[in-house]
Amino acid sequence: SQQGEEDPQALSIQEGENATMNCSYKTSINNLQWYRQNSGRGLVHLILIRSNEREKHSGRLRVTLDTSKKSSSLLITASRAADTASYFCAVGVPNTDKLIFGTGTRLQVFP
Amino acid sequence: DAGITQSPRHKVTETGTPVTLRCHQTENHRYMYWYRQDPGHGLRLIHYSYGVKDTDKGEVSDGYSVSRSKTEDFLLTLESATSSQTSVYFCATTGTGGVETQYFGPGTRLLVL
Numbered sequence: 654s655q656q657g658e659e660d661p662q663a664l665s666i667q668e669g670e671n672a673t674m675n676c677s678y679k680t681s682i683n684n685l686q687w688y689r690q691n692s693g694r695g696l697v698h699l700i701l702i703r704s705n706e707r708e709k710h711s712g713r714l715r716v717t718l719d720t721s722k723k724s725s726s727l728l729i730t731a732s733r734a735a736d737t738a739s740y741f742c743a744v745g746v747p748n749t750d751k752l753i754f755g756t757g758t759r760l761q762v763f764p
Numbered sequence: 765d766a767g768i769t770q771s772p773r774h775k776v777t778e779t780g781t782p783v784t785l786r787c788h789q790t791e792n793h794r795y796m797y798w799y800r801q802d803p804g805h806g807l808r809l810i811h812y813s814y815g816v817k818d819t820d821k822g823e824v825s826d827g828y829s830v831s832r833s834k835t836e837d838f839l840l841t842l843e844s845a846t847s848s849q850t851s852v853y854f855c856a857t858t859g860t861g862g863v864e865t866q867y868f869g870p871g872t873r874l875l876v877l
Contacts, residue, residue: 683863695768695854695868696807741806745863750795750814751822752863756806 659742659758667763672729674758676742677722683745685718685725686752690739699727699740732762767791768869770855776875783842785872787855789835795858796838797866798822798830800851807854813838845876 660675676685684703688696702709702718702725709716715728729736739759743752767790777783787796795814799807799822809822811830819830827849829841842849852873856866 686865688868693871695870696856696866698865698867701865743807743866747863750812750820750861750863751809752866753809754799754807756804 659740659755661758662756663759663761665761665763666732668732668734670732670762672732672736672760672762674727674740674742674760676725676727676755678725678742678744678753678755679723681747682720683747685716686743686745687714687716687725687727688741688743688754690741690757692738696741729760732760734762734764736760737762768855768857768867770853770869770872772872773870774873776877777845778877779846780844783845783874783876785840785842785853785855785874787838787840787857787869789838789855789857791857791859791867792835793857793859793867794835795861796832797856798828798838798840799854799856800824800849801854801871802851810840810853842874845874847876850874850876 686701687699690696700711702716713730718725739757741757743754769788771786797812798810808824813819813832831839852871854871855869858866
């Protein structure tokens with residue numbers, strides 16, 4: 654079963670707007686990661702936040718983690734058409750060598 | 765780009781035939797993974813390897829086997845392909861702990877008729 658569930662499944666915005674995607678998971682985690690996938694390509698790692706961190710920034714990306722609610726959010730500020738892609742969260746399962754991926758959010762940014 | 769290639773990139777086969785997909789990495793990463801991606805399911809782990817000749821099952825391992833005889837290559841075999849194995853297959857690697865950042869290959873599109 655999936656550990657990570659993203660919300661919304663699809664999101665359409667205009668360039669310049671902010672995009673927020675949410676991820677919920679079920680059990681304890683070592684870390685939570687966000688990946689991006691352009692159509693027909695492999696996944697690319699964006700950012701990793703550890704279970705003892707609450708917020709992390711990387712360029713226009715901001716990730717928050719609330720372990721009490723078992724949820725994370727990814728904020729992309731000032732979106733660009735080039736941000737159009739699918740975004741996946743993945744949780745690192747403690748005491749394993751595995752990541753469990755969610756089903757993804759499909760983001761469309763219109764020029 | 766972690767230097768991960770997958771071959772073939774596209775394959776069409778018939779039900780009942782064996783199929784082998786290859787993942788090759790040039791980063792000397794210890795961990796290698798095979799995932800499948802299907803609409804509505806995201807990525808699901810098939811098998812993974814934590815060293816040469818060391819492999820373990822993921823959540824959707826039935827009908828698949830793997831082998832890793834050297835660090836750089838991880839092979840995924842569909843022993844007798846079925847239409848339900850039509851999917852996009854991704855290989856990933858990581859050099860540190862398995863729950864750390866993973867680097868993905870470009871994927872293999874497999875169609876089983």
